[in-house]
Amino acid sequence: MLDFPRWKTIGISIILLLGILFSIPTFLPSKTFESLPGIAQIKVNLGLDLAGGSHLLLEADVADLQKTQLANMEKTVRTAMRGERGPDDDIGIGELSTAGGKISFLVREQRQLDAARDRLFNETGGAGIATGQRDWRIDVVDTTRIVMTPTAAGQTQAIKNAMDTAREIIDKRVNALGTREPTIIRQGDDRIVVQVPGLQDPQQLKDLIGKTARLEFRMVDANADPAEVAAGRVPVGSEIVPYAEGANAGGAPYEVLRRQVMISGEQLLDAKQGYDQQSGQPVVNIRFDSGGSATFAKVTAQNVGKRFAMVLDGRVLSAPSINEPILGGSAQISGSFSVASANNLAISLRSGALPVKMTVVEERTVTPELGADSIRKGALAGIIATVAVLVFMIVVYGRFGIYANVALMFNIFLIIAIMAAFNATLTLPGIAGFVLTIGAAVDANVLINERIREELHRGRRVFQAVELGYSEASRAIFDANITNVIAAALMFWFGTGPIKGFAVVLTIGIITSVFTAVTVTRMFAAGWLHKTRPASLNI
Amino acid sequence: MRLLKLVPDDTNIHFLKWRNVAMAISFLMIVASIALVAVRGLNFGVDFVGGQSVRVEFAQAMPPIDEIREKVDAIGLGEATIQQFGSDKAVSIRTALPDGGKGAADAAGKQLVAGIQKAFPTAKTGSVETVSGKVSGELLRTGLLSLGLAMIAISIYIWIRFEWQFGIGALFALFHDIALTFGFFALTQLQFDLNIVAALLTIIGYSLNDTIVVFDRIRENLKKYRKMEIIPLLDLSINETLARTVMTSFTMLIALAVLLWVGPDVIFGFTAAMLLGIFIGTYSSVYMSAPILVWLKVGPDSFVPRTSAVNEGAERVARKDDDGAVV
Numbered sequence: 001m002l003d004f005p006r007w008k009t010i011g012i013s014i015i016l017l018l019g020i021l022f023s024i025p026t027f028l029p030s031k032t033f034e035s036l037p038g039i040a041q042i043k044v045n046l047g048l049d050l051a052g053g054s055h056l057l058l059e060a061d062v063a064d065l066q067k068t069q070l071a072n073m074e075k076t077v078r079t080a081m082r083g084e085r086g087p088d089d090d091i092g093i094g095e096l097s098t099a100g101g102k103i104s105f106l107v108r109e110q111r112q113l114d115a116a117r118d119r120l121f122n123e124t125g126g127a128g129i130a131t132g133q134r135d136w137r138i139d140v141v142d143t144t145r146i147v148m149t150p151t152a153a154g155q156t157q158a159i160k161n162a163m164d165t166a167r168e169i170i171d172k173r174v175n176a177l178g179t180r181e182p183t184i185i186r187q188g189d190d191r192i193v194v195q196v197p198g199l200q201d202p203q204q205l206k207d208l209i210g211k212t213a214r215l216e217f218r219m220v221d222a223n224a225d226p227a228e229v230a231a232g233r234v235p236v237g238s239e240i241v242p243y244a245e246g247a248n249a250g251g252a253p254y255e256v257l258r259r260q261v262m263i264s265g266e267q268l269l270d271a272k273q274g275y276d277q278q279s280g281q282p283v284v285n286i287r288f289d290s291g292g293s294a295t296f297a298k299v300t301a302q303n304v305g306k307r308f309a310m311v312l313d314g315r316v317l318s319a320p321s322i323n324e325p326i327l328g329g330s331a332q333i334s335g336s337f338s339v340a341s342a343n344n345l346a347i348s349l350r351s352g353a354l355p356v357k358m359t360v361v362e363e364r365t366v367t368p369e370l371g372a373d374s375i376r377k378g379a380l381a382g383i384i385a386t387v388a389v390l391v392f393m394i395v396v397y398g399r400f401g402i403y404a405n406v407a408l409m410f411n412i413f414l415i416i417a418i419m420a421a422f423n424a425t426l427t428l429p430g431i432a433g434f435v436l437t438i439g440a441a442v443d444a445n446v447l448i449n450e451r452i453r454e455e456l457h458r459g460r461r462v463f464q465a466v467e468l469g470y471s472e473a474s475r476a477i478f479d480a481n482i483t484n485v486i487a488a489a490l491m492f493w494f495g496t497g498p499i500k501g502f503a504v505v506l507t508i509g510i511i512t513s514v515f516t517a518v519t520v521t522r523m524f525a526a527g528w529l530h531k532t533r534p535a536s537l538n539i
Numbered sequence: 540m541r542l543l544k545l546v547p548d549d550t551n552i553h554f555l556k557w558r559n560v561a562m563a564i565s566f567l568m569i570v571a572s573i574a575l576v577a578v579r580g581l582n583f584g585v586d587f588v589g590g591q592s593v594r595v596e597f598a599q600a601m602p603p604i605d606e607i608r609e610k611v612d613a614i615g616l617g618e619a620t621i622q623q624f625g626s627d628k629a630v631s632i633r634t635a636l637p638d639g640g641k642g643a644a645d646a647a648g649k650q651l652v653a654g655i656q657k658a659f660p661t662a663k664t665g666s667v668e669t670v671s672g673k674v675s676g677e678l679l680r681t682g683l684l685s686l687g688l689a690m691i692a693i694s695i696y697i698w699i700r701f702e703w704q705f706g707i708g709a710l711f712a713l714f715h716d717i718a719l720t721f722g723f724f725a726l727t728q729l730q731f732d733l734n735i736v737a738a739l740l741t742i743i744g745y746s747l748n749d750t751i752v753v754f755d756r757i758r759e760n761l762k763k764y765r766k767m768e769i770i771p772l773l774d775l776s777i778n779e780t781l782a783r784t785v786m787t788s789f790t791m792l793i794a795l796a797v798l799l800w801v802g803p804d805v806i807f808g809f810t811a812a813m814l815l816g817i818f819i820g821t822y823s824s825v826y827m828s829a830p831i832l833v834w835l836k837v838g839p840d841s842f843v844p845r846t847s848a849v850n851e852g853a854e855r856v857a858r859k860d861d862d863g864a865v866v
Contacts, residue, residue: 439794487744
């Protein structure tokens with residue numbers, strides 16, 4: 001146990017040196033740090049509770065997603081039955097309903113039933129290659145009625161796809177805010193975590209993320225009879241859509257719009273915040289892609305003198321009259337915008353519509369001042385605790401206490417170095433874990449040194465006592481640390497943000513402390529024993 | 540230089556003589572803790588009950604709690620829970636989850652912050668947290684689950700490394716530690732949040748640290764002194780490891796006491812829980828896990844490898860009843 005071949009000593013020294021080297025960048029002021037070459041730019045990240053910032057947990061409205069899916073499929077059915085080769089190709093259907101989360105309709109002519117089913121088969125895809133299942137089940141009941149039911153596999157796949165898209169879109173939107181290093185990750189089946197360091201007021205962030213930004217251009221139904229509408233009855237193919245908050249002040253709180261969408265947000269090429277030339281109000285200027293421009297030109301040419309509506313997330317923003325055909329493919333969205341909200345809308349439109357509505361279910365914001373205060377106090381506690389433990393170890397164990405202390409210092413550097421190398425995040429409980437590790441790290445040395453004392457007391461000679469001290473204590477040290485790792489692993493699995501940070505520090509601290517407290521101190525002890533060959537030992 | 544010895548050499552304290560008394564006390568403490576939790580309840584933070592929590596820092600001296608309560612109640616979000624941290628300038632103000640789902644929670648959070656800023660213009664809001672009912676329910680479930688799993692996983696590990704009696708002893712010790720910590724939180728009404736679960740897991744880890752060191756020595760002595768009665772053997776093992784137990788607990792106490800004293804007050808409860816855990820954990824390693832070994836009849840045979848028993852038979856002091864059974 002006390003023989004240290006040269007390669008081992010060199011190996012240990014290299015590890016310790018690397019530990020110090022890797023931990024240095026963390027302590028440098030940020031200016032100096034940024035001037036380092038890229039390879040040396042490794043440091044411990046600070047969690048939101050230390051750096052300050054906002055943490056949002058968003059949850060997808062799955063019911064809303066299923067509703068949208070159902071509506072889309074309804075549209076698909078209508079289109080599919082219309083046929084590609086003119087009126088002869090149409091399949092007559094009736095009683096189309098979406099009640100109970102299913103699509104159900106009658107095929108008027110029974111001979112067309114198989115053709116109808118074939119077309120639907122083409123329109124509904126597989127829910128994933130691996131499962132081999134379809135995303136909709138198509139049944140025929142009462143010989144002429146077709147019932148389409150979404151399958152579980154299809155639903156799961158749809159949610160997954162929607163969440164992937166939602167994550168990307170939120171990523172784009174948050175990045176457009178220009179804050180530094182936001183984290184946007186998926187959590188579980190239907191959640192997304194958004195963390196933005198340094199952000200003090202999460203309101204703008206929430207407004208931005210919360211927007212579905214489903215933009216539609218639809219015609220106003222001029223034939224609707226106001227009296228009928230007031231009673232809640234609207235012409236077939238139209239619906240009542242409310243105005244957005246603050247829009248159309250003084251006018252009717254809603255418009256009757258055709259259900260059919262002329263142009264949707266997907267056909268946008270660009271969206272920018274600007275100002276209205278007459279009123280100076282903030283507006284959003286949009287530009288359509290070629291397909292969108294063509295449709296917009298055609299529809300506006302056919303409907304001069306009528307009104308169309310811009311609908312965002314099911315709310316009418318404005319419903320201007322078409323004075324002349326709009327051919328350039330540009331339009332202006334006006335509403336009661338502030339500069340910030342117009343900018344938010346522009347960002348949302350640019351990044352595309354969220355496929356599913358997201359709501360904030362958890363929100364935590366810490367100001368940078370509180371975070372900085374926590375760091376200061378935590379660091380102070382760490383330093384005082386370290387000094388106290390160092391002094392105490394020397395008073396109790398003398399020379400072997402000094403060895404333990406040197407090992408403890410190395411341990412501190414190693415923890416920081418490993419955290420920096422793995423880009424781990426230090427949180428407030430993490431600091432507590434760090435301080436606790438300082439107290440606990442010397443435990444291994446206490447075990448060893450007490451064992452050495454004991455063996456000396458039993459009359460063993462110095463060499464043998466030290467040797468036995470290390471070998472006999474190692475077993476208990478190993479078992480005791482495993483239990484801590486088990487506890488830390490469970491914390492990591494079940495915990496959220498800050499607690500995960502605590503578990504990380506604890507685990508790293510346990511591993512490095514075994515290395516420094518056992519291996520490194522043994523190297524020192526062995527070196528000293530071989531050099532001086534002491535007859536007695538003051539421990 | 541004469542070195543300090545916290546524990547003199549050759550202590551010979553008859554720890555186990557008091558095992559029945561200690562057990563009775565422990566049992567009473569556990570019952571009292573459970574009763575406290577049942578009667579007073581835990582002061583759950585927003586992590587576990589949902590709602591809004593705002594940390595308010597006052598520039599000068601803090602107004603009396605009653606005044607704060609009065610003004611916060613006037614905001615109209617129901618009764619507020621006001622908790623003072625370690626420092627005398629900051630409080631956490633918490634209101635319950637409003638009815639009416641997610642949008643309402645968001646609005647209530649805003650309303651609370653605005654109301655506080657209006658009532659105390661010089662105060663700063665250091666952190667704002669809102670947690671919905673669904674999320675808080677999940678956090679509570681996973682928190683309790685992780686505690687249970689940690690206790691079971693560690694006990695299984697000890698069963699594998701030692702013997703089943705040791706595993707049960709460890710499980711009892713852990714249950715004791717966790718129950719008493721819960722009791723402490725029910726008694727003091729310190730806020731019980733996610734951080735406390737982390738503290739509890741840490742206590743589980745470190746309490747076992749002590750237990751294992753004692754167990755390891757018991758195992759060693761069981762192999763070494765086959766003739767010795769179990770009670771003196773346990774006493775011997777505890778005495779032999781006493782210096783280490785005291786030393787380690789002491790260094791951890793130093794670190795945690797410093798953290799409690801100058802550390803961030805945001806984690807005051809977290810640190811307090813761990814500090815208490817070190818005391819309870821040390822006690823339980825001696826008085827919970829070891830006596831259980833007596834009752835579960837751990838004997839010298841617990842660690843005798845069956846095949847080598849025959850070879851060593853000559854050296855062994857024959858035991859009347861089961862020596863013949865060893866193959």
